[in-house]
Amino acid sequence: MRCCMPGVAFVPALLVGWSSAAFIISYVIAVLEGHVRPLVPYISDTGTKPPESGIFGFMINISALLGVITMYIRYLLIEKQNESSHFVRSSCNIFSLCIGLMGCIGMGIVATFQELSVPSVHDIGALVAFGSGVVYITLQSIISYKSCPQWNTYFVCHIRMAISVISCIAFIPMIVFASQISMTKIDWSPGEK
Numbered sequence: 001m002r003c004c005m006p007g008v009a010f011v012p013a014l015l016v017g018w019s020s021a022a023f024i025i026s027y028v029i030a031v032l033e034g035h036v037r038p039l040v041p042y043i044s045d046t047g048t049k050p051p052e053s054g055i056f057g058f059m060i061n062i063s064a065l066l067g068v069i070t071m072y073i074r075y076l077l078i079e080k081q082n083e084s085s086h087f088v089r090s091s092c093n094i095f096s097l098c099i100g101l102m103g104c105i106g107m108g109i110v111a112t113f114q115e116l117s118v119p120s121v122h123d124i125g126a127l128v129a130f131g132s133g134v135v136y137i138t139l140q141s142i143i144s145y146k147s148c149p150q151w152n153t154y155f156v157c158h159i160r161m162a163i164s165v166i167s168c169i170a171f172i173p174m175i176v177f178a179s180q181i182s183m184t185k186i187d188w189s190p191g192e193k
Contacts, residue, residue: 008073015066022059026052044115044122053114060111064104071100071136078143087146096139103132123178134171138164 023043029052030036036045047056075097082088109125141160144152 011066011073012070015063015070018059018066019063022056022063025059026056029055042115044110044126047111048115057111057114061108064107064111067104067107068101071097071104074140078147081147081151085147085150087151088143092139092143096136096143099132099139100136103129103136106130106132127175127178130171130174134164134167137167 023046027036027041027046030041030046030049031038033049033052035049035052047053047060075093078088078093079090082090082093106125106127106129110122110129113121113125115122137160141157141164144157144160148154148157
């Protein structure tokens, strides 16, 4: 029973495609409107001013919903596999799902409260989204190792763990540098600190 949920494999691909489109479309509009400079702006900066803010908010909220669906499918898949193998406690799978859902709620907060409109709420949403995402990825990597070799290959587990480690490493400077910022704005003058 290698595939116990046929027909749902398109959902994660749709999530990646839709989310990528959300970032790219809002970036292109923000650059064309002159709201951000083309060279590596913050994602939130590309969704701050109209008209791109509406597109960004709408598309990221859809991404959050697709994230919920993807995580629930993963939860159900692990539950189904666990019926025959008993490789992980059900409470660990439920905990992982709850952490993932918190991340999706954080994404929804980021999408709904623009960076310049309500910066503190936006920043809390980003912290919840990224923090929960790192924990969720790490928990899923651990669950993957526990399900080896019946449900995963060690190669896939190593790739997942590498992504987890990179995410953890990237999360630390994000927190450090975000805490150093005292003012949120997009347009800076050369004389400003």
